Structures are given as structure tokens and as C-alpha cells.
Amino acid sequence: MIKFTSRQDLEAYAGNLRGGEPAPTKILIGMSTCGRASGAEEVYRALIDAAQQHGLDNVSIVKTGCVGLCHAEPLVEVEEPGHPRVTIGDVDPGRAREIIEAVATNAKIPHPYTLGMGIYAKQERIALRNCGRIDPEQIDEYIRTGGYRQLASAIFDKPPEDIIETVKASGLRGRGGGGFPTGIKWAAARKAEGSPKYIVCNADEGDPGAFMDRSILEGDPYSVIEAMAIAGYAVGANKGFIYVRAEYPLAIHHLRVAVERARQHGLLGANILGSDFSFDLKMKFGAGAFVCGEETALLRSIEGSRGQPTVKPPFPAQAGLWGKPTVVNNVETFANIVPILEKGSDWFRSIGTENSPGTKVFALAGNVKNVGLVEVPMGTTLNEIIHDLGGGSRSGKPVKAVQTGGPSGGCIPSEKFDTPIDYDNLIELGSMMGSGGMIVMDEDTSMIGIARFYLQFTCDESCGKCTLCRLGTKRLLQLLDKLLAGAGGPEDIDELQTLGQCVKDGSLCGLGKTAPNPILSTLRWYRKEYDDLAYGGKMIYRIVAEKCIGCTACAKACPAECIEGEKKEPHTIRQEDCIQCGTCIEKCNTGAIIRAAAECAGAR
Amino acid sequence: MNPQTAEPETAQFARLAEFIDGLGLGHEPDERQAALIEVLHEAQEIFGYLPEDVQEFVAEKLRLPLGRVFGVISFYHYFTAEPRGKHQINCCLGTACFVRGAEKIIEQFEDTLGIKMGEVTPDKNFSLGTLRCVGACSLAPVVIVDGKTYGRVTPEQAAEIIAEYN
Ligand SMILES: Cc1cc2nc3c(=O)[nH]c(=O)nc-3n(C[C@H](O)[C@H](O)[C@H](O)COP(=O)(O)O)c2cc1C
Ligand code: FES
Numbered sequence: 001m002i003k004f005t006s007r008q009d010l011e012a013y014a015g016n017l018r019g020g021e022p023a024p025t026k027i028l029i030g031m032s033t034c035g036r037a038s039g040a041e042e043v044y045r046a047l048i049d050a051a052q053q054h055g056l057d058n059v060s061i062v063k064t065g066c067v068g069l070c071h072a073e074p075l076v077e078v079e080e081p082g083h084p085r086v087t088i089g090d091v092d093p094g095r096a097r098e099i100i101e102a103v104a105t106n107a108k109i110p111h112p113y114t115l116g117m118g119i120y121a122k123q124e125r126i127a128l129r130n131c132g133r134i135d136p137e138q139i140d141e142y143i144r145t146g147g148y149r150q151l152a153s154a155i156f157d158k159p160p161e162d163i164i165e166t167v168k169a170s171g172l173r174g175r176g177g178g179g180f181p182t183g184i185k186w187a188a189a190r191k192a193e194g195s196p197k198y199i200v201c202n203a204d205e206g207d208p209g210a211f212m213d214r215s216i217l218e219g220d221p222y223s224v225i226e227a228m229a230i231a232g233y234a235v236g237a238n239k240g241f242i243y244v245r246a247e248y249p250l251a252i253h254h255l256r257v258a259v260e261r262a263r264q265h266g267l268l269g270a271n272i273l274g275s276d277f278s279f280d281l282k283m284k285f286g287a288g289a290f291v292c293g294e295e296t297a298l299l300r301s302i303e304g305s306r307g308q309p310t311v312k313p314p315f316p317a318q319a320g321l322w323g324k325p326t327v328v329n330n331v332e333t334f335a336n337i338v339p340i341l342e343k344g345s346d347w348f349r350s351i352g353t354e355n356s357p358g359t360k361v362f363a364l365a366g367n368v369k370n371v372g373l374v375e376v377p378m379g380t381t382l383n384e385i386i387h388d389l390g391g392g393s394r395s396g397k398p399v400k401a402v403q404t405g406g407p408s409g410g411c412i413p414s415e416k417f418d419t420p421i422d423y424d425n426l427i428e429l430g431s432m433m434g435s436g437g438m439i440v441m442d443e444d445t446s447m448i449g450i451a452r453f454y455l456q457f458t459c460d461e462s463c464g465k466c467t468l469c470r471l472g473t474k475r476l477l478q479l480l481d482k483l484l485a486g487a488g489g490p491e492d493i494d495e496l497q498t499l500g501q502c503v504k505d506g507s508l509c510g511l512g513k514t515a516p517n518p519i520l521s522t523l524r525w526y527r528k529e530y531d532d533l534a535y536g537g538k539m540i541y542r543i544v545a546e547k548c549i550g551c552t553a554c555a556k557a558c559p560a561e562c563i564e565g566e567k568k569e570p571h572t573i574r575q576e577d578c579i580q581c582g583t584c585i586e587k588c589n590t591g592a593i594i595r596a597a598a599e600c601a602g603a604r
Numbered sequence: 605m606n607p608q609t610a611e612p613e614t615a616q617f618a619r620l621a622e623f624i625d626g627l628g629l630g631h632e633p634d635e636r637q638a639a640l641i642e643v644l645h646e647a648q649e650i651f652g653y654l655p656e657d658v659q660e661f662v663a664e665k666l667r668l669p670l671g672r673v674f675g676v677i678s679f680y681h682y683f684t685a686e687p688r689g690k691h692q693i694n695c696c697l698g699t700a701c702f703v704r705g706a707e708k709i710i711e712q713f714e715d716t717l718g719i720k721m722g723e724v725t726p727d728k729n730f731s732l733g734t735l736r737c738v739g740a741c742s743l744a745p746v747v748i749v750d751g752k753t754y755g756r757v758t759p760e761q762a763a764e765i766i767a768e769y770n
Binding site: 033034036037038070071073205206207208209210211214215246247248249284285286287288289290301302303304305306307308322363365366367371372403406437439441445450453454457463 | 634637638639640641642644645672675676679680681682683697698699700701702703704735736737738739740741742743744746751753754755
């Protein structure tokens with residue numbers, strides 16, 4: 001392997017790669033975690049064997065990362081010159097042989113995958129630009145696509161301040177959940193006193209049900225490594241750490257290979273490309289603690305201690321690893337850096353919204369047809385993501401809600417699905433962007449059940465350092481259990497509300513500050529489900545005769561046609577036929593309809 | 605991976621010592637502390653779990669107080685001071701798996717093996733645990749046995765999966 005000792009070495013090498021005869025036909029097979037678990041390895045062998053049998057030597061079969069259609073894995077894509085790319089889903093060894101046969105005989109590729117509107121429609125792939133397109137274990141493929149040109153240009157053409165300025169101007173906000181402007185963070189770390197300085201990549205991806213960072217690391221590790229080196233140059237750091245969760249063995253493997261190759265080529269290590277800039281990386285592994293995704297806890301974990309968060313300020317940019325200035329950024333944040341430097345901040349700002357420029361990768365999972373990854377411009381609506389790209393619910397039943405932001409987020413009801421997604425709008429809805437997990441739920445899902453699921457999670461994962469989080473989450477969980485067991489009353493709902501607010505206000509780190517969100521958001525949007533439990537399911541709609549003017553608005557709207565009464569006379573609801581939909585309350589012009597405990601039940 | 609390897613203990617300790625020496629740690633306490641988690645990962649890989657004598661060995665080799673080593677082990681879920689079964693069955697309890705019925709799968713494994721989550725079968729062949737998302741959410745619900753991923757698992761499959769390792 002050639003060690004580049006100058007910029008020219010790299011450019012000549014890249015030129016050679018691009019100049020070489022590329023195989024006219026490319027067959028790409030997704031070999032990420034979900035691909036492998038669905039049998040991609042057998043399919044790969046079948047492709048190779050069949051290609052040999054047919055004597056196809058002008059075809060290259062490339063193992064690649066995730067294109068995002070995880071539900072249709074194993075996935076193969078065929079790129080023939082002069083033809084549009086064909087994607088084939090659910091490939092087994094039999095289909096693999098058919099594909100090769102078709103390529104060999106110039107026939108039409110069988111079983112093309114079709115998604116109502118095309119996989120890439122509505123998507124804009126920046127962070128995922130190389131995922132599913134290149135072989136992540138081959139640095140040559142990354143260099144061929146223009147990789148490392150930006151690092152070279154940074155080191156040789158630009159003062160560090162220029163790079164920070166471009167990142168600032170792009171408006172890029174952290175993709176790890178908080179949404180803090182990346183350029184400002186870098187500027188603070190550059191200005192901060194203290195040396196050495198460090199760059200840390202947060203690849204802990206703690207949200208259970210999110211897998212975009214895993215896909216980037218598995219499918220395009222070099223883009224993160226290059227960006228970390230650029231960050232190092234910009235803030236004046238010579239050492240970086242990638243903190244990966246141990247649950248991602250394939251991502252760890254690909255990163256290891258990538259770091260090693262980059263070092264061999266002189267793209268990491270001392271005197272990169274013969275310059276006087278040196279930067280090296282070390283990998284660190286999580287050990288199954290969610291709180292370690294929080295940046296201060298993560299830093300303690302890298303130091304080899306218990307991963308307990310510390311009070312901010314000081315922020316890591318001022319005092320991070322071993323008290324030294326440290327930039328902590330998320331995987332996806334880093335994956336955006338190279339394109340921003342390549343195409344400029346104006347280009348980046350032209351995508352997305354004013355306050356949240358660029359794109360966001362979402363991991364669609366749960367009760368949705370097309371489970372997978374999508375990268376869409378900020379400002380895309382939930383409807384577009386869940387229905388157009390996600391194909392709606394898997395069960396075929398109406399979608400009830402989507403959960404975003406993981407254990408820190410909340411449930412958003414389907415009535416709000418026309419909201420354009422950005423950091424601020426999601427907070428407005430009582431949830432948050434989080435890292436990009438989206439769990440779709442249909443009408444059979446109990447919202448209290450899902451709130452309980454997350455509470456159990458944060459309760460298990462609370463590090464125990466501060467009381468409100470440690471005991472508060474436990475008490476909230478007890479209250480939910482009491483309600484779910486049918487032993488709760490309205491006072492328990494009140495306590496959920498007030499205690500939830502206290503835990504939010506009084507906890508030390510983001511884990512506790514956001515832990516009540518799953519409860520508070522479901523209380524806000526699905527109060528009825530809580531009431532039903534608190535009143536033993538005996539809540540009913542009732543028309544208060546004194547207030548009813550007999551306008552018939554409710555009776556006309558009632559889908560169960562169970563409201564009766566003469567015009568201008570007080571109406572009544574036939575309780576045995578009422579379906580508890582609440583339409584009448586919304587239609588009533590005089591506020592005469594209430595929802596209350598049935599007399600016989602009473603509050604326990 | 606396999607805690608019940610025939611490898612004698614002395615050889616296991618020798619392997620661990622070799623790993624630690626290979627890290628080329630200096631005398632800085634910070635540097636030695638920073639290596640602790642990766643050393644524990646390796647130790648658990650070799651021994652299958654982290655019994656007291658392994659903890660003491662690590663503390664001594666890294667010149668750290670034993671309490672510090674124990675504190676880290678008890679904090680991180682991944683580390684265990686209790687022996688595990690020969691095969692580890694881990695059911696994913698991430699959100700995607702939960703929404704797709706992971707709890708039913710867990711119950712089925714518990715019933716079939718006759719143990720609860722976190723326990724080991726009397727013949728020490730299986731231990732049962734949970735994981736929080738392995739990132740294969742498209743295959744939910746997911747079960748992992750000794751690193752092998754089973755996707756779209758149904759309760760009926762529990763017995764079949766167990767039989768593969770019996
Ligand atoms: C409880 C908790 C868990 C977190 N988990 C993650 C995580 O898994 N991945 C991540 O990138 N950021 C996570 N964060 C956010 C980090 O603290 C930090 O804001 C982020 O890594 C900064 O990078 P960014 O600005 O590029 O987003 C978490 C925060 C909290 C409070
Ligand atoms: S939730 Fe189970 S694999 Fe992600």
C-alpha cells in the first residue's frame with residue numbers, strides 16, 4: 001500500500017483510480033447488519049459462483065453498505081451502462097442466479113423492486129451519499145469518489161478559521177439530538193485555552209430503535225474519519241476518539257479496517273500528506289450504558305471511569321477529556337462535513353429550512369411497511385415520511401402515532417403529521433428530533449404501554465447520580481403500573497403530571513431532563529387513555545341538559561348515531577351504543593357535553 | 605466467546621496479561637485508567653465473565669484500586685461478575701422489537717427454558733438476557749444467540765432455536 005507523502009501523491013493515485021477501466025456492469029449487494037442477518041452472505045456466494053459459471057469477468061460484484069430498504073434485504077442493485085439502475089429485493093440464492101443469468105444474456109433483470117414512487121424520490125442523500133454505493137472496506141472506492149480531497153484542501157489551502165467559518169455559515173446543527181450549531185462548537189474549542197485538544201465522535205447511538213449511525217459507520221466509515229481529521233485541523237487537535245457501542249460488531253470491524261488503511265496511506269498519523277499536521281484516531285467501546293451517549297458521561301467513559309454525567313458548564317469544548325478542550329460530535333454530523341466543504345455553505349443552506357438547514361436521516365421502524373433509512377430535507381412533513389416513503393402501517397390499520405426522539409422524545413398523533421419536521425417544531429409538539437429514530441404505531445398500540453416502555457428504559461438506565469432522576473423515574477413507573485393494573489385514580493394522573501415536570505426541571509443531565517417526555521406527551525395527546533384507566537374504563541360522554549340548546553350539531557356528527565332528542569330540546573346520548581370517539585364534544589357549540597366518570601363507577 | 609472452553613485458567617490469565625502488556629501503557633495513572641474498559645472487554649471475552657480473581661488481576665496489572673475496577677464493572681450492563689451459560693440467548697428489547705411483540709418472545713423463551721431473564725439454566729447450557737437494539741430493527745423482533753442474529757422471530761420458533769444449541 002502506497003504511503004502518500006504529498007498532496008500530489010494522493011491526486012495522482014486518485015487520478016489513476018478514476019482513469020482505470022471500470023467494469024462496465026456493477027452488481028452491488030447490501031452487506032450491512034440487516035442484510036447479513038437476512039442471508040446476504042449466501043446470496044453473495046451465489047452471485048460469485050453464478051458469475052464464474054457464466055464466465056462473466058467484466059462484471060464487478062461489490063459488497064456494499066445499506067441503501068436504506070432494510071425491509072427488503074437481502075438487496076441487490078444492478079448498474080448496467082446505458083440502463084437505469086435496477087434494485088431487486090428479497091433476493092435468495094435462486095434469485096441471485098436468475099440475476100446473473102439475465103446480466104449474462106442481456107435479458108431484462110427479473111423481480112425489480114418497486115416502491116410506489118421510487119426509492120430515491122423525496123430523498124436527498126448527503127450523509128448517506130456513499131452508503132450502498134461503495135465497498136466500505138476499500139479505501140480506493142472512497143478515494144475514487146473524491147474522498148480525502150477536502151482534507152488535503154483544508155491542510156494545504158485553508159487556514160483553520162476559514163473551515164470553521166464555512167461550517168458556521170452552513171448552519172449545520174448537531175445531528176445527535178441537541179441540535180447545537182457545529183461551527184460555534186468548533187470555534188469555541190479552537191479559542192479555548194489548553195492543550196492537547198481532542199476530537200470525539202459519538203457513535204454510541206443509544207436510542208433503542210434507531211440505526212442510522214450504525215449504517216453510516218458500516219457503509220461509509222471513511223467519511224467520518226476524514227471529517228474528524230478536518231475537525232482536528234480546524235480546532236488544533238491531534239488526537240481523536242471514536243466511541244462506538246459494543247452492540248455494533250460490524251461497524252466496529254469496518255471502522256478498524258478503515259482506520260488501519262487510512263494510516264497505511266498516510267491519511268492518519270504523523271505528518272498527513274507530508275504536511276506538518278498530524279492526527280490519529282483511537283477506538284473506544286461502550287459497554288451497554290445508555291447514559292454514555294450523553295457527552296459528558298461519554299467523556300468519563302473514554303477516561304475509563306463510570307459513565308456519569310457532569311454538570312455543564314464547563315462544556316466539553318472548554319474542559320472535556322482530562323479537562324482539555326474537546327469537540328464532541330455525532331456520526332451523522334461528521335458525515336455532513338465533507339459535502340459542506342466541497343459544495344459550500346450556500347448549497348447546504350439551500351436545502352432544508354431556515355433554522356434547520358440540510359437533511360436528516362431517519363430510521364423508520366415499528367409498525368410501518370418499509371422499515372429502513374430515509375434521508376430527507378429538513379421541513380419534510382411526517383406524512384411524507386410515514387406514508388409516502390414508509391408506505392403506511394404494516395398492519396394496514398390506520399397509523400395512530402409516531403414516536404420520535406427515543407426515550408427523550410414523545411409520541412406525535414397522526415393529526416399532526418402535516419407538521420414540517422425541524423428541531424423547533426418537534427419540541428413544540430412535545431417531542432424532539434433526537435437522533436432520528438421514528439417508531440410508527442397503529443391504532444392497536446396502547447400509548448400508556450409505550451410510555452411505560454420508555455420509562456422502564458430510563459429507570460434502568462438512570463446512572464443514579466441525581467435524586468430526581470433516580471427516584472423520580474422509579475415513582476413515575478410505579479404510577480403507570482398502578483394505572484395499568486386498574487388500581488389508579490385521577491389523583492395519580494395529576495401526580496404523573498406534576499412529578500414529571502419536577503423531574504424535567506430538576507435533573508442534572510439530559511437523560512433525566514427528558515425522561516418524563518414520553519409520559520407528558522402521551523398525557524397531552526392521549527389523555528383519554530389515561531382517564532379510561534383512572535376511572536376503570538367507565539368514563540362516559542354526557543350532555544348537560546341545562547346547557548344544551550338542542551341545536552342538533554352533535555347528533556348530526558355522531559358516527560354511531562347514538563345521540564337523540566327533539567330540535568331545541570336537550571339531547572341525550574344512548575350510552576350502550578356510544579363508541580367513545582369524542583366527536584360530539586368537538587362539535588358542541590355551547591360546551592354542554594362533558595366527559596366524566598359514570599356515576600356508578602366513581603373515582604377510586 | 606465460549607466461557608466453558610477447555611482452556612486452563614493459567615493460559616487464560618497468560619492471554620490477558622499478554623493483551624495488557626501489548627497495550628504499551630506508560631506510567632501515567634490516567635492512561636492506565638483509560639485502558640480499563642477495553643481490558644475488561646478482553647477479560648470477559650477470555651473468561652466469559654469477570655469473577656473476583658480476574659478483577660484483582662486486572663487491578664494489579666493496571667495498578668488501579670480494586671474498588672475502581674469493581675465500580676466500573678457494576679456500572680456497565682455489558683460486564684458481569686456472574687458466570688453465564690455456555691450459550692447466550694439475548695432477546696432485543698429495543699423499541700422496534702417491543703412494538704412488534706418482543707415481550708411475547710421473551711415469555712416464550714422463559715417458559716421453554718424454565719428460567720427468568722438474567723438467569724442460567726441448571727445445566728449451565730443457556731443464559732437468557734435482553735439487549736437494547738442491535739440496529740437490525742427491520743427484522744424485529746430480533747433474538748441473538750452467541751452473536752448470530754435471528755430475525756422476525758415468532759414465539760413458536762423459540763423451541764426450534766433452543767434445539768439448535770442443545
Ligand atoms: C441521555 C442522552 C443520551 C444521548 N445519546 C446520544 C447518542 O446516542 N448519540 C449522540 O450522538 N448523541 C447523544 N446525545 C447527545 C450528546 O450529549 C451530544 O449532544 C452530542 O453527541 C453532540 O454532538 P452533535 O452536536 O453533533 O449532535 C445524548 C444526550 C443525552 C442527554
Ligand atoms: S429494536 Fe430490536 S433491533 Fe432495533
